[in-house]
Amino acid sequence: MIIRHPKKNLAAVAVSDVPAPPHNSRASTEPTSVQRAAPTRPVDTLGTQNRRLIRNQLYDQIDPLKAAALGRDALRQQVEAVIRKICDDSRLQLSRQEEQAVGEEMLNEMVGIGPIQPLLGDDSVNDILVNGAGQVFVERYGKLELSPITFIDEEHVFNTAQRIAAAVGRRIDEAHPMVDARLADGSRVNVITYPLAIDGTTISIRKFMRRNMSLDILAERGALSFEMAEVLKRGMLAKLNIVVSGGTGAGKTTLLNALSQNISDEDRVITIEDAAELQLQQRHVVRLETRPVSAEGTGKVDQRDLVRNALRMRPDRIILGEVRGGESFDMLQAMNTGHDGSLCTVHANTPRDAIMRLENMVMMAGMQLPLEAIRRQIASAVNLIVQVERMRDGGRRIVSITEVCGMENDVIQTQELYGFTTSSVDADGRLVGQFNASGQRPQFYTRHAHLFTGGQ
Structure with missing residues (x-):
């Protein structure tokens, strides 16, 4: 010994x-x-x-x-x-x-x-x-x-x-x-x-979740309906640019992982995060992580630096763990210049708030763009906003799937495809509610009808 x-x-x-x-x-x-x-x-x-x-x-x-x-x-x-x-x-x-x-x-x-x-x-x-x-x-x-x-x-x-x-x-x-x-x-x-x-x-x-949940598993657990899961799968197949919006601990990263399971194995995917959490299963994934300033006050690499560098790496899709600053401008530019199917998360309480947050963060980039130009960038870049929420019973649910439909005058137009409505509370304190379809047909179903079999 x-x-x-x-x-x-x-x-x-x-x-x-x-x-x-x-x-x-x-x-x-x-x-x-x-x-x-x-x-x-x-x-x-x-x-x-x-x-x-x-x-x-x-x-x-x-x-x-x-x-x-x-x-x-x-x-x-x-x-x-x-x-x-x-x-x-x-x-x-x-x-x-x-x-x-x-x-x-x-x-x-x-x-x-x-x-x-x-x-x-x-x-x-x-x-x-x-x-x-x-x-x-x-x-x-x-x-x-x-x-x-x-x-x-x-x-x-x-x-x-x-x-x-x-x-x-x-x-x-x-x-x-x-x-x-x-x-x-x-x-x-x-x-x-x-x-x-x-x-x-x-x-x-x-904690890092070892179980990589799919949209179907989340639906089985009541986080969304199977009909909503099918819409999101089709959105990923059509390479829509999707923003996942929600508060702290709402389940944004879990949903981002679930969405990523529907990315083709043929796509080159670049992920950018402060702390690597995404669990992509595809064979062609490049993971990038930010670096804080050193003790000597040098060496800092932020998300904006990594987004700019990622654009030089021939990505098919870019996944940005969380947008919270000037990198939002570079991300919107990427979404507008051929990097369809990109994903990101943002801290916001509603889909409309998510749009306003993106507007404010683009202004933080110091590009001196008029508000109307910023809104046109967002309207042309973002296709879907998925709102997740940790509700008062502790359950995490997708409470809205909203489609961005373009600009009218100087206002970004949206239509809610699905929402969640609370109806009561059961004896155990759990919320009882329903996932409701708005009845609006997603516009991307028409644009990408050739991709869907047995379409809606």
């Missing part, structure tokens, strides 16, 4: 990503396969001081340089042996269950992201929200609930945040108190710390 202190005759643990003791933030994190959460209550009964004592002594006895050969199961055995020796030396009385719980917690510290690592393996959890050391909330099925999981102290939370940032080459400290990052499994992470976060380091994780 390899140990840091041979005279103690303790088992050594070995992994390539063992973090340094709490005062050292240089180690990285590589989430590995996650097992079910170990019981958290037995760990909590130890008290903060004992948890800190075990953690610090364990790190003192780890030799990470000679440890890379051990797998998770072998590492678990070694960690539990070291913990047992620490408890004997310190006269801590732990049951077998408590030793296993502490061992699992320490294991998650070494090869994951600490106490919240088990939540990444829980498919019922969509969001993980750490509000300082004593509060970890999770979102399940659209509802927030307080988890029993806690951190030891603020230093523990901050050290975890530093490892998350270091894993993607970024830093979090008082000089750089905010950071956006991505875990190895694709989950998005936002961290904000002192002095901006007054009550302690806050970590917000939007």
Whole structure:
């Protein structure tokens, strides 16, 4: 057994990503396969001081340089042996269950992201929200609930945040108190710390969905009707430019993934995101990701830079994860110059609001275009606006499919094809409603009738 202190005759643990003791933030994190959460209550009964004592002594006895050969199961055995020796030396009385719980917690510290690592393996959890050391909330099925999981102290939370940032080459400290990052499994992470976060380091994780849902699966789950799914499939087949609109956590990325499943394997697709989340299955996909400014104040690459570069890469379709600035002008230009079938998302509460947001963001590009010219760009570029909403029962639904029909005078004309109407609330608090067709025939059905068999 390899140990840091041979005279103690303790088992050594070995992994390539063992973090340094709490005062050292240089180690990285590589989430590995996650097992079910170990019981958290037995760990909590130890008290903060004992948890800190075990953690610090364990790190003192780890030799990470000679440890890379051990797998998770072998590492678990070694960690539990070291913990047992620490408890004997310190006269801590732990049951077998408590030793296993502490061992699992320490294991998650070494090869994951600490106490919240088990939540990444829980498919019922969509969001993980750490509000300082004593509060970890999770979102399940659209509802927030307080988890029993806690951190030891603020230093523990901050050290975890530093490892998350270091894993993607970024830093979090008082000089750089905010950071956006991505875990190895694709989950998005936002961290904000002192002095901006007054009550302690806050970590917000939007989990990467391993299940890549299709439009049909979403329809089966009640997010839209099968008739609406068919309209969207035809829109993708006809290479319509589609804007997915909705609020935070409404399911825009999930819908974007579902729409992308209807892209031809023959198309060259370029995706542009702040944090890569899209799960395209096509064989010809190029993924681009923005880069923040470095510690030296250089090296920033934003979405507008990437959109401009993508136009030189011979794309058939461009998928922009989220439009929120001057890149909207370049995206509209791309949609108007032969890159049909492009997709993007925008934060807005209604389809009309989405159009207004696009207008405002084009103005942010500094092109000094008159409003009428901007509206004509939007009217000729965008074909469909799909509005998604996280409703008060936690359910995510497509509440509107709206077709952009062109310009009349200086107003963009639209027609709603489908909408969702709430009729009641059932005994469990779930909304009961209907997806309704407006009766309007989509204009693109006529323009692309040759593509559809058994047409409407």
